[in-house]
Amino acid sequence: MRFLNRSSWRSTQISGRLARVAQMLLVACVVCFSVGATDPQARFNDLGHKMMCTCGCGQVLLECNHVGCTVSGGMRDELTAGLATGMNDSLILQSFVQKYGATVLAAPTTEGFDLVAWIMPFLVSAVALVGTILLVRNWAKNQPQIVHAGPDGKVRPPGIGVEMRERIRRETEMD
């Protein structure tokens, strides 16, 4: 049977609560991003921000509104037409790449080597995050225990009680 001391129990309880809060936040995020995802206006907005205007202004398609641009209006119409035909987002983007070349995309594609551009930062962050959590947990588990032994060799309770230790910690906590 495994007994948890008071601080371990507390820390387990805190970890459990934190995990629940994290789960709730994750669900909230998923809901926020899911609602409205199929709305044609939202899709137009989303796709329009994934492409660049090819007139040479260097702006995102829906941001390009300079006078005399002969390209962005036509591209927006093509986007609206693509959405009306019922094509999915990927096919619409592909049709634009076929017509205007890969430079029409505001960000790398999610295929081939371009996929690495997206994955790498998240992969490195995730590995570092998991590694750090495991390391800290391992450190926390393997803390050296201080044992107070009396003259007869029997283990004695520490000289300072839990309350006193809490008070010392509180009162010496400066930074």
Next chain:
Amino acid sequence: MAAFGSFALLIGLALAAYNLFAGGIALRLLAVGGPARISPERLAETARRAGIGGFAAITAAAFALSWSVFHNDFSIEYIVEHSNIALPAPYKFAALWSGQEGSLLLWAWLLAAYGFVLRLTHKSDVKLHAYAGTILAGVQVFFLLLLNFAAPPFSLVRGGIAPADGNGLNPLLQYPEMVIHPPMLYLGYVGFTVPFAFALGALMMRYPGEKWIHITRRWTMFTWMFLTIGIFLGMHWAYAVLGWGGYWGWDPVENASVMPWLTGTAFLHSVMMQEKRGMMKSWNVWLIFVTFMLSILGTLLTRAGLVSSVHAFAQSSIGNWFVAFLVVIAVVCIFTYVLQRDHLKSEHRVESLVSRESSFLFNNLVLLAACFTILWGTLFPVLSEYVEGTKTTLSGAYYSHIAIPIGVFLLLLTGVGPLLAWRASSFKSLRRNFILPGIAFLVTAVVLIAVGLRPWADEGVFYSLMTFSLAVAVATAVASEFLRGAAVVHRQTGKNYLESTVLLVRRSTRRYGGYLVHFGVVIIFIGFAGYAFNRSAESPMATGDKIEIGPYTLVNLGNTQESNPNYDSEFSLLDVYQNGKKVLDQPMAPEKRVYAVNGQPQTMVANHSTMRWDLYVVYEGRDSTTGLPIIKAFLNPLVMWIWVGLVVVVFGTLVALVPSLSPARATVAVPVPKSGSMAAVVGVTGGGD
């Protein structure tokens, strides 16, 4: 003057080389002991004095270049390329760092100036300063080799015949901030050499104790502050001059300046763990090594043309020098670390996931993840060209998708970290510390959704909502820390709350200065969050025409042209109305300049800035069919908050740099039994950190 400048640079190189070799030999003799023909202490002292002399030599070279610019000495090629007779005086001064050779000279001069201060203050720890001074001399030798042989600023014009006038300064650089933005940035970049030198020196000499950390931390804070100012001045310059309505374009050179800032920020946080608990020693040493290497990498990116950038004016072939230098630094760091790593054993380990130490670890993790993301994005075009044969350029959209979530998480940690206790946080203390910020977060989110923000409709709005809510939560957390501390001081001293707060800050400047910096960061993030709500409108405008944007109506009073010896300009005069009332006494005057000397155009933005938003107006040029000026107006919410936040960050850093009040001491007479005449002196701690 060219000969004088060149000679001064040669002398500077000789002195730096002497400092490096004599200092190195002296330190080796001190380390191994044994008999020597010359006392190592005396040799080290001559090396130190050579370093001071080097500062004088490089100052003379910098003076020679400035003098030549002001006297229009067009026999020097650099001055032909970067100045002309009609150039206003402040920009002649700025010509020193507007080209490659000049900016390298500025780097060398600032490094020499930092070294000068370091060598003058050597008495606080002679041996450590000797190590740091020698390492600094090694870096100085590299830059002086470049200046003497690869990029000499005093090269004479080809053919030996000086032209009557120069080509002038790049118009983009003819803006007041250009006079101070590069020096600030360089003070930051170059400044990181000093903590690097101390860290490497302390590791080489197996420095006992943590004193080097105290010295390094102050230098790092100082240089971090300048780098922060430099980066934000650059943002403001881009905002005011480039005329595209934004302040950050994820240009490789902008990215290069942020990377050492991120690792330097990580160091400033994690070093507290070493000071408090003797932890993370290897980590801290590597953070400062990497920060310095990233400063050099930034210079490499600016100089080598490795990636395309708006800073292309600084490209050249000296990239190979920087690559070689980076390799040398990496080898020296790795070699020293491997030899001395047993000296960096941690005294303690993190005891709980929910503790101040853990929050620092995660803070470091997020900062380094952000740094890696930016480095990855910056170098990806090079990688994709190598792998696929085509350069895939990553635009702002890529960084927005990746860097914004990281930034929001960082903001969260800014609030969470200071609320956690060292070692482990009890549930009770968590509840006590987090309840108010948690409520503030939820209330803000609900209120913002109630007033019309729809986080599910747009990713940008979602992140803005998160940022606003977190910002209020973090500000609440910071304010509650101040209030709680002030209440304790109020109870102790009976002073009013304002005086108690001031005393509280003075007792622990570093802690509360840090909180002020966090508060400044919160304000900056609020400014960033406004970006999601930017609007713009554009139209050709004849006299009397109007543009509507947000609550404003811009009415064109007329279009005018002006000329002076430096440039010709065209501009429109626009009255601004809000609800039928005139908002500004003077009309706005967006302008387009064309410089006489090289025919290059430049946009001068007209900006009416308030805490709510900026009305940012650009004169884009003339419509090719109608000949009318095209005016583009942007309404950029909350931009002012970014600049206000910077001021708060700088103020907080300055507060943190001020030493805390010394612990108060009182003499208390204690009657001692038997003798009855003696008094024991008891020290009473009154504060400090």
